[in-house]
Amino acid sequence: MLQLQLVREHQNEIIDSLKKRNIEATPLVEKLLQLDEERRALQTKLDATLAESNKLSKEIGGLFKSGKPQEANALKEKTGTLKEESKQLGDDLNTAAKALQDLLYQIPNIPHASVPAGSTDADNEEIFREGDIPDLVAGALPHWELAKKYDIIDFELGVKITGAGFPVYKGKGARLQRALIAYFLDKNTAAGYTEMQVPHLVNEASGIGTGQLPDKEGQMYHVGEDDLYLIPTGEVPVTNLLRGDIVDQKDFPIRYTAYTPCFRREAGSYGAHVRGLNRLHQFDKVEIVRVEHPDTSYQALDGMVDHVKGILRELKLPFRILRLCGGDLGFTAALTYDFEVFSTAQDRWLEISSVSNFETYQANRLKLRFKDEQGKSQLAHTLNGSALALPRVLAGILENYQTEDGIEIPEVLRSYCGFDKID
RNA sequence: GGAGGAAUGGCAGAGUGGUCGAAUGCGGCAGUCUUGAAAACUGUUGAGGGUCACACCUCCGGGGGUUCGAAUCCCUCUUCCUCCGCCA
Incomplete structure (x- = not known):
């Protein structure tokens, strides 16, 4: 499996090299990079959501400890929506990651510079x-x-x-x-x-x-x-x-x-x-x-x-x-x-x-x-x-x-x- | 195959609902001391994502659930250990 970072940085070289395998990889690579961006965007969003809910949880814990259950319960309401959000984002992320993985499995290794072109x-x-x-x-x-x-x-x-x-x-x-x-x-x-x-x-x-x-x-x-x-x-x-x-x-x-x-x-x-x-x-x-x-x-x-x-x-x-x-x-x-x-x-x-x-x-x-x-x-x-x-x-x-x-x-x-x- | 127990960082091993990515010891690395080494002492030491760099997020065998919050509670799978059965 190719390293994603390499594909990101050397997109054109990779497409060129794969021509030696008689593969026109442009659509594959483009799709891959698009999925990669999607995945990272989702990850960022999910991380932010989780960060907020982690923060709230800590606050709730603190409130319970200092004997302020009403305030704590008020905060609990808020975490409900965050939870739903992160669940949805998590599912989307998994779907994107899986699609990315599947695509990555379809791309063969890049031939070494010395590999001659040819088909049979x-x-x-x-x-x-x-x-x-x-x-x-x-x-x-x-x-x-x-x-x-x-x-x-x-x-x-x-x-x-x-x-x-x-x-x-x-x-x-x-x-x-x-x-x-x-x-x-x-x-x-x-x-x-x-x-x-x-x-x-x-x-x-x-x-x-x-x-x-x-x-x-x-x-x-x-x-x-x-x-x-x-x-x-x-x-x-x-x-x-x-x-x-x-x-x-x-x-x-x-x-x-x-x-x-x-x-x-x-x-x-x-x-x-x-x-x-x-x-x-x-x-x-x-x-x-x-x-x-x-x-x-x-x-x-x-x-x-x-x-x-x-x-x-x-x-x-x-x-x-x-x-x-x-x-x-x-x-x-x-x-x-x-x-x-x-x-x-x-x-x-x-x-x-x-x-x-x-x-x-x-x-x-x-x-x-x-x-x-x-x-x-x-x-x-x-x-x-x-x-x-x-x-x-x-x-x-x-x-x-x-x-x-x-x-x-x-x-x-x-x-x-x-x-x-x-x- | 049946019954019971267990799975935590390189290793050993604490931790039974909050400030725990996780005590302590060993090992590794760096330093002090030393002619040098050992010992002793000090510091440091998991992985992945993300970022220019931070922040931040995830991971305590795998998966799912309960909860505002899970290494910790529940379900399930896998593996290991003990006993029984079978057996090259």
Whole structure:
């Protein structure tokens, strides 16, 4: 959520920036500022009314004490009208504040200056590429064929017990999953991230804090009876650990990592490009989250990008990094880098990590602040990224490491797996 | 799931209808003393709105009510604790 004061002071810059998202925000912003003025006018009026009635109450108390009940009762009459007035003003204020809030929820984050204009993923800007695309044997298979051939992932079995998009990992496939999780967590903790285990269901306040709610309910599984949501990403519970906190500046950087399963309804996405592990309702991910001082958050973002690079290098997977264009940028992000691994057998790039700076957008909803040198509270910056999402990394490994007599396990994972080949 | 108790500032903990945004202690910050530190002493120390700055307003778990006036009384929800039941 944008800060109102910022909108007031930089109305035109904000409208300009939002054009990168292909949003004509002028009417929205104008309405917002108008509501804001209304709200403040109401607040001022209400405050004055309350001030007067507070004053009268004190006088009445004094009169009763000094034994002048008639005079006190005369004053009581007056407070009656004030009470009605303040009740009405209070209701109006709530209505205005609610309308303001609703509108504020509809405005996405302002893209960072470096975000390229554009409308689709075709407009994303490739900023880095590394790794050799392997020459595969003739008849190389996509991962869903490999999964069947070596009996390591069973999609049909998942359909039987739950539905499409809930795969069952078997034998060496299951072990490889566990190995990847352990390996990622080890890499992240070695880089200074504190490992956390967090709930996989969250309440409404958490969903609002990181921006999944309101409006994006449809993407999450909702447990109606208890009004809880299955997390679509570890970002939600991990970032919300600090909701409502005022942290000490000395605590920066705050760095967390967590493994969680992720649950996504993915309503309406079907077709050939979602085969196999490419798009699932339940998948595993290791997330990294940072809370930073505004002055250093972009350095932190670069650090996260380098960290993910390092992991992909060790795994020896060919990858590229994209700077997302305005049209492809998530609602709450100011700047996002996507990592994609090239899947040779599918002959396409697979997104395996997304690293973003949300600046104060989430922090404003979370009320996540810190004390600056002057002792004043300021909103912190929040960032997060995948390090990494498992299914497509697995797909990339299976497809790029296949040989005629089995799938090689990347060097760095062998000690975690306890085997060096799937055959 | 059943019965009872509780929820106050960073923490502990007073406060049962008026002058209480709230005693006191600890912690934090600043200072005095000291070569320096500790101790001791002095001062200071919640958040939000609003204002050029004040004034002023709101907040004692959340919501609603009673009252001229609520941290304090009533209703309700949530959470925590104790006991019972169940249980990995």
